[in-house]
């Protein structure tokens with residue numbers, strides 16, 4: 001299994017974004033997590049296509065786009081054009097999730113489906129044969145810097161067992177409140193893609209990425 005770090009730029013210093021991205025890429029972070037918030041599905045508003053387009057030119061990391069947006073099907077093509085590689089949509093935000101997955105795939109992108117902390121893990125079961133990743137939220141989506149919800153660990157385990165049973169090559173990404181101090185628990189539960197915002201960009205992004213990468217490598 002591949003273990004990947006996806007630093008979330010939501011916590012970055014935007015006056016110095018290019019340099020911050022360079023630092024995390026240099027330390028081996030393969031993805032860059034791009035949180036899009038619409039002020040409807042979640043209370044906050046973050047950033048969108050023009051920012052992604054600029055970042056795409058500055059790095060060769062894969063753009064891991066997390067759409068916290070109502071009816072994300074409306075924006076899949078726009079994010080493809082801006083440089084997305086993975087598009088993750090929320091199960092709770094889609095009227096027709098199957099059609100949304102089809103739209104992501106028809107753009108040639110990998111598709112993730114995310115679930116909020118109160119959505120039963122079983123809700124993703126019927127989609128596992130059709131997607132590349134499930135994103136388990138370990139905080140309520142909408143803001144960076146929140147505390148990890150420990151119940152997420154059981155949910156990751158449950159999902160990993162489900163995935164193993166059907167032998168589907170599906171990644172498990174976990175997002176929210178992850179630090180070097182608790183990432184092992186998340187990996188031991190069965191996750192293989194780790195999102196970290198505050199833990200990477202608050203303080204020294206190079207040092208912080210290095211710490212995460214050492215732990216991730218020890219799982220390979």
Ligand SMILES: O=C(CO)[C@@H](O)[C@H](O)COP(=O)(O)O
Pocket residue numbers: 008010011033035066139140141142143144145146175176177178195196197198199
């Ligand atoms: O999607 C979200 C929040 O809604 C995340 O991607 C956060 O940006 C993660 O930030 P930290 O909890 O790691 O600070």
Ligand SMILES: [Fe+2]
Pocket residue numbers: 008033034035066175195
């Ligand atoms: Fe996210």
